[in-house]
Amino acid sequence: MWGAALAARREERLQSLRSSVETFSLKLSAARTSGSTTITVGFPQSVAYLAEGDSGSRVELLTVRLSGAAKTTVTVQYTVSVYPGSGYKATAGEDFNAATGSLVFTPGQTSATIPVTILGDTAYEPDEAFRVQLTSAVGALIVRTAGQLLGQTDVILTNDDAVSGIGMTLHLRGADAAAVKKEFDLMSDMGVTWVRIDIDWSAVQPKRRSLNWAPTDLLVNEAVAHQMSVLVTIAYTPEWARSTASRLLPDPTHARPTNLSDLANFASLAARRYAPLGLHCWEVWNEPNTAKFWPTRPDADEYGQLFRAVATAIRGVDSRATLLIGGLSPQYDGSAAEVPPAVYLEQLYANGTAQLADGIAAHPYSYPNLPMDPAQRQVGGFVDLPALQTVMTNHGDGAKKIWITEFGAPTGTSVNAVSEQDQATILLQAQQQVAQWNWAGPLMYYELVDGGTDPTDGEQNFGVLRADLSLKAAAQALMDAARARL
Numbered sequence: 001m002w003g004a005a006l007a008a009r010r011e012e013r014l015q016s017l018r019s020s021v022e023t024f025s026l027k028l029s030a031a032r033t034s035g036s037t038t039i040t041v042g043f044p045q046s047v048a049y050l051a052e053g054d055s056g057s058r059v060e061l062l063t064v065r066l067s068g069a070a071k072t073t074v075t076v077q078y079t080v081s082v083y084p085g086s087g088y089k090a091t092a093g094e095d096f097n098a099a100t101g102s103l104v105f106t107p108g109q110t111s112a113t114i115p116v117t118i119l120g121d122t123a124y125e126p127d128e129a130f131r132v133q134l135t136s137a138v139g140a141l142i143v144r145t146a147g148q149l150l151g152q153t154d155v156i157l158t159n160d161d162a163v164s165g166i167g168m169t170l171h172l173r174g175a176d177a178a179a180v181k182k183e184f185d186l187m188s189d190m191g192v193t194w195v196r197i198d199i200d201w202s203a204v205q206p207k208r209r210s211l212n213w214a215p216t217d218l219l220v221n222e223a224v225a226h227q228m229s230v231l232v233t234i235a236y237t238p239e240w241a242r243s244t245a246s247r248l249l250p251d252p253t254h255a256r257p258t259n260l261s262d263l264a265n266f267a268s269l270a271a272r273r274y275a276p277l278g279l280h281c282w283e284v285w286n287e288p289n290t291a292k293f294w295p296t297r298p299d300a301d302e303y304g305q306l307f308r309a310v311a312t313a314i315r316g317v318d319s320r321a322t323l324l325i326g327g328l329s330p331q332y333d334g335s336a337a338e339v340p341p342a343v344y345l346e347q348l349y350a351n352g353t354a355q356l357a358d359g360i361a362a363h364p365y366s367y368p369n370l371p372m373d374p375a376q377r378q379v380g381g382f383v384d385l386p387a388l389q390t391v392m393t394n395h396g397d398g399a400k401k402i403w404i405t406e407f408g409a410p411t412g413t414s415v416n417a418v419s420e421q422d423q424a425t426i427l428l429q430a431q432q433q434v435a436q437w438n439w440a441g442p443l444m445y446y447e448l449v450d451g452g453t454d455p456t457d458g459e460q461n462f463g464v465l466r467a468d469l470s471l472k473a474a475a476q477a478l479m480d481a482a483r484a485r486l
Contacts, residue, residue, distance in 0.1 A: 040067040041076055041105075041140040042149030043132075052095070052157045053120025061113035062132055066105055066140060067149060074105040074139035080116055083129040083154060088224055088278040090128035090157050095119055105139075116155065124161045124193070124442075126229045126278050129154050163359075163401055166431060166478075167194025167231065167444035168464075172215050173451065180218055182469060183448060184226045190464075190475060191482030195223045196231045196283075196405055196444050201266050202238040202253040213273060224277055231405060231444065232274070233283040234267055234310065235293075235326070249295050256294075260306060264313035271317040280318060283361050283405055284310045285326035289344040291337035293329075298339045300347035307353050325354060327361035327405045328388075330378035341380035342387050349395045359401045359441060362388060367409035368416045371430045377416075382407065382430060389439050401441035404434065408446040411472065414458035424474040427464070428481065 043064060050060050066074060080099040083089045092098040097117035105112055114132060133152040134142050142151040168187055175183070187195065197219050205211050223230045236253040237246075241262045246255035257263045271282075287293040288303040303326070311323045325348060328341035339347075341362060348354040364382040369375060371382040380388070385402060392398055407430055409423045410416075418426065427445055434440045450467045452460030464474040471479075 038067075039070045039074065039140045040143050040149050041065070041074065041137050042134065042143045042151050043153040044149065045153060046150050047154050047156060049156050049158055050116075050118060051160045052125075053118055053160065054122050055120050057097070057117050057119050059115045059117055061115055062153065062155070064103060064112050064114060064134070065149060066110045069108045069110055070105060070139055071107050072139055073107060074137065076103045076105070076112075076137045076140065076142075077101075077135045078103065078114055078132060079135055080114070080132050081130065083131050085129075085154075086221075086224070086277055088126045088128045088227060090130040090155075092130070093119075095128055095157055096130050096155075118157065122161055124164045124229070125159055125227070127159055127280075128157045128227075128278075130157070131155070163403070163441040165193035165229070165442050166191060167196055167229075167405075167442050168192050169196045169406060169444060169447040170219060171198070171447065171449070171451070172219060173449070177218060179469070180222050183465075184222045184228070186465065186469070186471075186475070187228070187448065188226055189482065190478035191485065192228065192478075194229045194231060194442050194444055195219070196233065197223075198236075199232050199234045199270050200236045200253075201234065201241075201263065202236045204270075205266055206238050206240075208240050211269070220274060220277060220279065229281065229442075230274075230279045231281045231283055231324075231403075231442075232270070232279060233286055233326075233405075234270065235285045237263070251292075254293050254295055256302065256306060260309040263306065264309040267310045268313040268317055271314045271321065275318040275321070280320050281322045281324070282310075282314055283324045283326055283403075287329040287363060288326045289339045289341060290329045297336060298344065300339075300344055300353070301351050304348060304351045304353035308356065311356060322358045323356075324359045324361040324403055324405070325357045327363040328380065329363050330365055330380040330384075332378055334379075342384070342391050345388060345391050349391070349397075354392075354395070354397065357400070359403050360388065360392065361403045361405040363406035363446075364404060365407060365409070366430075367426060368418050368422075370426060371407075371433055382433075385437070385440070389437075392439075398439065402439060403441040404430075404443045406446040407443060408462045408464075410458040410461040412455035412458065412461035414456055414461070417455075417458055417461065420473040423464070423472065424477040427474050428477055431481075 078101055082092055090096050103112040131154050143149050144151050199216055237255055237257045241257040242255045243258050246252040284307050289298045291297050314321045331338040331340045364385050366376045366382040374383055409418045409426045411420050411423050431443055434443045447462050449465045450461055450463035453467050454460050464472050
């Protein structure tokens with residue numbers, strides 16, 4: 001009985017194989033011109049890069065080729081449609097026009113073009129993809145696997161607008177997928193176009209041969225699904241990669257790695273994982289001009305070495321990467337534990353580091369004062385940003401942007417905390433001022449969600465949402481402003 005069953009299965013497989021062979025033979029026969037030569041048709045490359053453009057519509061031509069001259073007419077049908085894979089997707093009717101059509105190759109002709117219509121705009125957005133695919137052919141064979149000619153090409157619309165928009169710093173803090181989706185939905189309602197996340201080396205690679213990308217994947221995938229640009233802050237050293245002396249520090253992860261090559265290798269892995277999804281913007285370390293994040297005291301030369309190692313590693317993977325000097329903190333207490341941002345930036349130009357960056361990140365907190373209040377307690381706060389830009393201009397770098405990658409104010413009852421209404425006022429006034437500075441990049445608020453529920457701890461109360469995701473006045477004000485712009 002078992003033998004009969006096996007024989008029946010064998011016969012079914014043979015019949016399936018015969019059917020596949022016959023189908024393939026028919027395709028080859030249809031593609032033959034003379035002798036034994038098979039004509040194939042496809043795109044010369046699997047990816048085509050086209051500039052987005054600033055306004056209106058324009059037509060770009062994508063080349064399709066035959067592998068050789070056919071003696072009879074070849075007709076090919078094609079579609080221009082939404083990209084079906086992972087990553088940022090161009091929107092039909094907003095970024096490009098969906099279409100169907102056909103190409104005709106006359107005998108002897110080996111090249112033809114497909115017209116695709118691109119719709120430009122002046123708003124910064126991530127690079128986005130759509131797909132052009134050959135769907136059927138008469139007289140030639142469409143190649144579906146990698147080879148000299150391919151049956152489809154993905155068109156990447158490269159952004160050609162200056163970086164801009166508002167963003168939020170988002171920490172996972174144990175949130176599940178449903179909570180993360182709700183957080184992104186709320187950010188969309190606030191008009192947020194950037195999300196700043198940490199790739200915490202110490203958390204992703206706690207052991208040399210152990211990598212846990214799942215938490216970062218969750219945030220990245222949700223950002224891409226919401227078409228938000230992502231800025232990654234890469235920082236913080238796992239125990240295996242730092243000196244034993246770091247155990248005495250208040251936060252040992254803030255110590256530099258013993259071997260910069262370990263961090264460079266990790267940065268390369270991160271870029272390989274996320275660049276294919278469209279993530280190209282990296283902030284290297286956090287507030288290196290402070291002893292808190294660069295213990296035991298800031299050192300621009302040491303930071304320069306770390307920046308070079310990380311930048312070289314990421315650019316080796318992603319030639320289109322944007323690398324930012326780690327967000328520079330204001331000086332609060334006047335001690336050597338904090339170097340004023342403009343002074344530290346001068347040091348970075350002196351050692352050749354700043355010139356290698358694509359932009360400078362700053363964290364110009366002003367609370368409890370309003371952003372442009374000259375009486376604020378900090379050196380290097382919001383009102384001092386023009387001085388930071390002057391340093392850049394003096395070194396021939398005036399065309400680079402200052403990215404404000406943290407700005408906000410804590411609510412609650414801690415020292416220098418503000419009311420929820422004053423938090424809203426501070427955030428909105430900063431947005432209005434940044435719009436007047438052509439040298440300013442995105443403005444990213446710190447942060448989306450409170451880190452806890454203790455009103456006496458300022459660090460727990462920077463969110464525009466409470467820990468239960470209910471809205472503070474600032475979140476509501478951002479939503480109202482976003483609706484007003486529609």
